[in-house]
Amino acid sequence: MYKWIHQFGSPKYFYDISLHLSKWVTIVCIVCFIGGLYGGLVLAPADYQQGDSFRIIYVHVPAAWMSLFIYVILATSGAISLIWHIKITDIIARVSAPIGASFTFLALSTGAIWGKPMWGTYWVWDARLTSELILLFLYLGYIALQSAFDDKRIAARAGAILALIGIINIPIIHYSVEWWSTLHQGPTITKLDKPSIHLTMLIPLILMVIAFKTFYIAIALIKTRSEILKYECNSSWVKKILGN
Amino acid sequence: MSKFSINNLECIRQNNILFKGLNLSMEDGGLLQINGANGSGKSSLLQICAGLIQITTGEVLWNNININQRRYEFQNNILYIGHTNAIKATLTVEENMTIIHSLTGSKSKINYSTILKKIGMSGMNKIFPYNMSAGQKRRLGLTRLFMTKSKLWFLDEPFNALDKEGKKIIENLIINHCAKGGITIFTTHQKMEIDGYPLQSIHLRNNNV
Amino acid sequence: MSEYINIFNVILKRDLMLAFRDKTDFINSLIFFIIVITLFPLTFGTKSTIVNEIIPGMIWISALLATCLSLETIFRSDFEDGSIEQLTLSRYPLTLLVSAKIFAHWITFGMPLIIISLLMGILLSLSNEIIIALFITLILGTPILSLLGSVMVALTIGLRGGMLLNLLILPLSMPVLIFSTVAIQNAALNQSIIAETYFLAGILVLAITLAPLATATALRIRLS
16 A cells, blocks of 8 residues: 555656546546536526526536635645655645635635625625635635745645645535525535435536536646656656656 | 764755765764855755755664654754854843753753853853854854753854854864764865864765765 | 743743843834724724724724734744754754744733723723623634734745735634624624634634644744
């Protein structure tokens, strides 16, 4: 097991397998996108209360879940980097941050667009929206911190500490709709309960979630590849690839 | 009998490899100078030895145990003096010395005047460092050498800013320390000779050792 | 054990001596605090009633900003003169030494802010319930700010671009601000503030246990 982890942690190995892997992931992503969008925009019936404007759920919810998921990846990679000093986790964290920030911004903006027809207002200062906004600031702060250092190794470890401190925000966002009475809709999909949403609306949603996840993985793989070249620019295998 | 050793050390700063494959072993009474031009990695090497900089390739061992594994056991035995003097400009000489003394963990009472006399700063007990010259500030920083019980000394350019008298004092101090079984590693710009004591050397050239 | 208490006191005393020998930081922070508070009535007009409603919030935001500005002083001078290396390489745990410094920072900057805030509250004729709520939230909140802030300062000290520290510390202080202001609003309506007090106390305990460790780790990373 340890051998596999160390092998995976080696930048060269990651570089070799990531191109192949990213091709498969992209195919899955495109298939799920097409399926999810068709199912969500065409097949699913209009909501009896909101009409067609509810369809933005197919972008808003996956984006919001991705914003939380990527932050957890950020914090986990950071923890692994601090404890076991594995270089690849530094790179994964560094490339994931802008993607996570974009998803957070997407979640906030699609939420605002949805809010106007549904609640009559673009924004309200309730617990979930405010903590999601704090998450955006945390991402931006993380990116700013990383770019303030010249030495990338120190940048990665400093960012890891920031990410670990901000991790407290994730449960707050997740449980905010249960803990405080809020304008935002309560949780509808939990792992253990029968979901309170109809199956024809649920399946495109799940497809979109998978599509967003594979989108993130594909982009992260590609960006990690190019970062590896930058990190390892002194080693012989990189010099061979670049033809120097 | 203590042993300080380095195995296969590699140092990369700002994407430049300063040195690779460095090996070193020092035992009781060892005195080592690290010299090289500016930017050759002298201070970095010293900081790696003291444990300030974490390295990915190679290891630093104290009594054959990696210093990261028993960090405070190692730090109990070292004294590091860097380029800067680590003194507070708004505290008097005596107050600075009190803090230095507390950090060494020594329970004995400190005799300011004796130490100041030895370092050549008699009577300056109540003076503030912002009124002192660079050489005097350096001497104040070097009073650590008189107050420590540590076996292993890491000194980064200790003779900087000192006049001939000061250099002699510090040289004698280092020789006494090593003669009593201590280990000293220091960096200098140019290769030095020390009378009356065997001195090992490492010369760091850019991109090589 | 007594050795640890002893070195804690030595470092605490050292930092307090440094802060009060050169009083500029301490006094500037208080003056900044008072100036920011006066900015609010200036913006809203002296005759408006809005100001009376938001006075506790004003005081809290000004305290937050004043604390953020004062955070750099925890490590700045130690970084500049090399003392941070001595602290890191000493035989005592860096976590312990760092907690002494954070405590000194709170005594120098947090406590005077609390005292002046209460004075402001009395001067501006706030009701007793609000003043008590203000006091409780400040006395729980300002140490949290010092603790969280010290981690951020350790991460960003000496970097070019001074705004980075504020960009990092303000989002993290938002929960403290939210709980404090909710508590004060509840107090204004004569409702119980015990829930928010528990939350703040919980965050404080979490911060006391984890922040010095995180700060020590961050310092080691920066010295690397």
